[in-house]
Amino acid sequence: MERPMIDPLKIDDILGAGGALSNYFTSYEERGDQIEMSKLVLEGYEKNMAEVIEAGTGIGKSFGYLVPAILHYKETGEKTVVATSTITLQKQLVDKDLPTLANALSLDIPYALVMGRANYLCLRRYYDNSVSASIFLNDIESSESKLLSWVRSTEEGVLDELESLPKGVLKSDIASDYELCLGSKCPYYNKCFFYKSRRKADGAGIIITNHHLLFLDAKKRDENDEDYSEKALLPPYNRLIIDECHNMDKNATSLFTKVLSYSSFLWEFRKLVGVKHGANANNLITLAAGHSKGTEEKAIEVIKELESCEKLFNHFNSTLVLSLNGSEQRVDRGNYALFLKKYQDSLIAIKHSLDLISATLNYIISKSAFSDEDAYIQQGITSSICTFEGFSSFILEFLNVKEFKDKVYYLVREKTRNREEVGLRISPLEVNDILRESIFDKLGTVICLSATLKVDREFDFFRHQVGLDDREILSGCYESPFDYRRNLLLLIDNGKVIYKNDQEEEYFEHATNKIVTAIKASGGGALVLFTSYKMLSYVSSRALSELDGMNILIQNGELSRSQLLNRFREDKDSVLFATQSFWEGVDIPGDSLRLLILTKLPYPQVNEPLFKSRCEKIDSEGQSSYMLLSVPSMIMKLKQGLGRLIRSKDDKGVAFILDGRINRNRDYILSQLPACNCPEDFIDESLERRIEDFLY
Template sequence: MIFLEYQINIIYFKSVMKVLVTEDFLIEESALNELKKALEKAGNTEIFAIGHTDNNNEITEINVVSWGNEFMAPAIINNLKQGDVVIHNHPSGNLTPSPPDINLASYLGNQGIGFYIINNDVSEVRFVTKSWKGEERNPIDTDKIKSILGPDGPIAKNLQGYEYRESQVEMAIEVADAFNNSKISIIEAGTGTGKTMAYLIPSIMWAINNKEKILISTNTINLQEQLLKKDIPLLKEVLDIQFNAVLVKGRNNYLCLRKAKAEESDLTIGVDENLDELMTLIQWSKITDDGSLSDLNFIPREEIWDRLKCESDTCLRVKCSFYKNCFLLKARRKASQADLLIVNHHLLFADLSLRANLNNFADLAILPPYSHIIIDEAHHIEDVSTKYFGLKTSKKGLIRILNRLWFQLRKKEAKGVLLLVSKKLNKIKDETVIPVQKTIDSLITQKNELVNLTAELFDEIAKFTDNIIKNEQNELKLRITDKIEESIDWENTVRLKSKEFINSAGIFITNLSRFHKKLDSINNKNSKIFDSNLIEIAAISKRVEEYVNSIENFMFENNTNEVKWIELKKYKKGNSVSLNTAPLKIDTILKEYLFNQFDTIIMTSATLTVNNNFDYFKDRTGISTVEKREIIARLFPSPFDFKSQVIIGIPLDIPPPTQDLFPFHIEPIITEILKISKGKAFILFTSYMLLNLLYSQIITKPELSGITMLKQGDENRHNLLKKFKKDINSVLFGTDSFWEGVDVSGEALEAVIIVRLPFRVPTEPIYEARREEIEKSGRDSFIEYTVPQAVIKFKQGFGRLIRNNTDRGSIIILDKRIQEKYYGNIFLNSLPECRTIIGTKDAVLDELRKFYYK
């Protein structure tokens, strides 16, 4: 990216209301005086101020938003709008933009926000990027949308089997209206509505007409592939609009050429047990155009990819000798030229999470600037945002970072950056390096001691967790409540060991930082041979410090809007232990960093309503509290004829799923259903335990010998689905990931068996804490939170069956609570109207036979 810089040496001030700085830069005298007062007050420290401009680009108001120190100041970027100016002083008088200045300026400049550097007496200014105000926006022509999607339109003429759907046109017009009027729209589009086309067409029209990027976020790879391989290519072919769409992937998906070169050079220093895989990746880096994991024909081991992947804290940016050929930057350049940015929810919320950290403006450009968002599969918003605004600290993660410094397994050769530095130092014939070599020996000893302390701390945490929960399960989760934190055992074991760890880690980080300074001095005298090593050491030091801070906060901080818990997984070779935090309520975070920041936000899914209203979604996301925004919620029902295409069966003469005999009663029912449907079925579970039990029983049934049984966990999801679609007499036993994001149309899938209603585990820490929060306010958490969560999942499972207007099949619900409990109607009322058989298992099976054999 090229940055245009302008140097103005002298500013002439006049005692009038408007002070002319240059022909392009006007500032009112009152605003100028405010700026001078702020600079005088700041003294020898840096400030960031926002200059608000009028229609003539004249600065009429100055607001100081951040006070830092002489060298760096945190940048406040929220609440800026196109045409504003960020004014930043350099007290030294050197107006050359620093790398953080350039990064921030580039991000803001793409949004029409200027970035100016001044000295403390405002006698000089440097324009890093200029502000600009966009032209009047061009609204989307809804008549053109109707024409495109009409029965005689370009899509109908080019897409075999195209069906005109009135609900699709209505949704597309709703999306267009959201763009035209900067609305927040919540849209449930039933299966078969054609929602992707309904939002793609107005998105393309807006992006081209107004030269503004549209970000489209999905939760699943399947939907991304549908957009990129099916829908977008079709629209490129049939529309008279030229546009570009790009899939944007996270930084860690890309290989770093500098690291690859450093690894190749370092391999000549000593033996590496990972030589073959490393060399394969290094050679691949020389021929690949893409440089991302998806371009590889194998999946590299995590510890190997860690050594080669792009990372924010090891990136040299414009100073890197591989800058022009950087795979990540190539991808970012393509993204910067695209009209549509396709991302997953994880990357979207990673971007929002980074924006939330105001000190981290070097990485604000994780995604190119955008001001319009479409979030498909929006029912995942709360879960994904909870994860990205939370934190997970594991023993394995911390030890892996420490081992990047130095690691030796038994009698094998040691490896790590300290070893590489040591071998390079040995080649330098200078006595001044001897003390530095001795420091390496000391650091290795300290590092090993810290690894041991880490293991001791997490072992103490595991022991404490085991003692509290006291059961034989291999996976335990212990929520840290006030009662636990006030207990003597917690104070005298876990917290005591934590203090010892934190003190030792602090000393180690200090010593590592001192070593870095000494090595940097030697590096400057020896042709910069340690450049790569210094970057790695600095990154490791920073990450270790972040781990230590997170452990300290977990152990000793008390945030009322935070849920804390310990996860313990038991394996034959040892325990996996992690400390976890997550926001109790995500609504205020979403409001601040999502709903208040973007011009247009469209959230859509086939499953947003519960009992035909959006109350649950609005409450959980906090969207109902957003002020000064027009918010629209629309439900577009599926065009399919569910009354004739679907039969729902609910047998009642079986035990509820909470009873021990439940599996043994439903096994013969499932067997008979599979005989009737001749396979062609999904069996959806909520636990692997029940799945494995029933699979082991049903697979042995001789009457099902002609039916192929597939089980989640035996192969990866993609291969299982491929086999299921190919073998039209197969059955797939699946859990969580098969309830949604799976599209199987035609005769391969004609039955979906829902073993039990998909309630989440009640002891999950984050859900338990949220239920308690609701109860504290005197509300019913089961009806307001637990049931709606299950209904959304239930609707997703139902949606697997009918994918087009010729599909037909059955939904069998083996959880009789849906009929006998007071909340059951909420589930059934949330489905389309279908023919429903409720009665004995024999009655249900008889109706199924009639349905399939007619």
């Protein structure tokens, strides 16, 4: 017998005037679009549909999808997984939205935040670490004492709660690690934060997680040929809500990208051998050899081979660092023969060494017997063997490319804490087929939501990106209730100085002068967004002296993202210079943010290997990659950036786009943005007056 459908009027009983939330809050305004959106989400549950929804800032998107998820759980007992791109939204859902709904509805709503294992403190690793016995523990102001106090008081054990760690201690030193976990044999098992979170998730009706874990869970199910009725990294489920879904393509591509790098090898090397290594050292290899007779010599051999492999990796990395021009380089038909000529011998030598290490470690494990307490030794070495075999397979693939069609092969320069390195990567050209086959074709309900999805008033761009173009969907678009025409002044530079790659410094100098003028006019409260650290560094260093007396915050690695935002929020006249990660997920209502400056239109980098390959594929099919990929990508990012400014109905602010290239397609680009006050008669000379008149 089919269950009766949930009456959509129950949505009105919660979100409508006179409903549960209006009775709970002293001041509550019914939002008609929020109610309609919520009913659309409910329809997706009832009809087992996929949905794509754009809900502008101020709609109340999270309540809009949580209410039907709660109603469905109470009616059927079925779980809903809610995946977001940012930890900020995850914390908002868990710490604010879900508790508020539970109280307002007088319901017991079991919910859980599920994060990757490495986000949780491992009590055994902490108490085994020398920091737990530090001589500084008697000093209550010491970082060691503060860490111990947190360990004893934290309820969730999430390492991101820590603002700092004692010198010499890394989060990875005390984080939960699958390879070193004793499971139920651990003396701290009943207190384990990781297992507590998983037990809580098993009993939860609403599970909050991130895109990375969602895609990793789907990947594991696909590899093990398991459907969503079984438990994997996440519990069994059939209802999925993906918020901040405009980042799905980027996040999925990152997860399904394979990487070979010096640092990834060093991680395994140090885990197996330790910092102080040698035949008599207390490390996983010698510990394993100690569990059987006759493997001591093999242990010495494999440690020597690991040291030899480390030197091979180091030399290979140093060669790449010196030879790579720029930050990224694609390996394609045009340069593949040269790549093989330069690096094939080094890669073959590394592969041979990795294969020898794996074989020797397998021999040691096969001859050893481990007790339950020592199972982590076998588990850790077995995991390293799998990693080394993965490295070996990666090299084999990179050295035997037959066609450059569905995958992209490239080099990426990165700066780690102690060195500069170049890693090899293999990415899928597109992830739409992967997401379609692993998620959309297997789940009943999938709701995709974001404040910025439409391009040319359609969802086609997003649907193709994520593999939803072949599935029947329901869709809805709900515009922000904020009065942008009255509260948002959009100023666009006249374009006399246009950004060109070969004339960067001229544009940077032009931008610096305009930025300083605009900030002085607003009196601070300014967020300046860049698309590159190079321009950020140039402009901020020159603007400092011009903005003497103002609190200038710069995203340069000295402060964390949350620390920068907190300081910016607390000082309403401060200025924050920031780049990519601040184009979204920044929510600062009020006077602390009244001027937003976008220094360049956020077009993708034309020489970025993955983007370049996708463009070539589109162009080879006789279509325009500029109109089908470059412009839509820029517009979605631009809408995200502009969305930082007006966060409440009372907010008022100025957005200043410095990139004069917008004038080439001004009418088209403006048609994609919220309708706002954008004067056509604006000239540079009136910048200061325009800002002052509008704000004050």
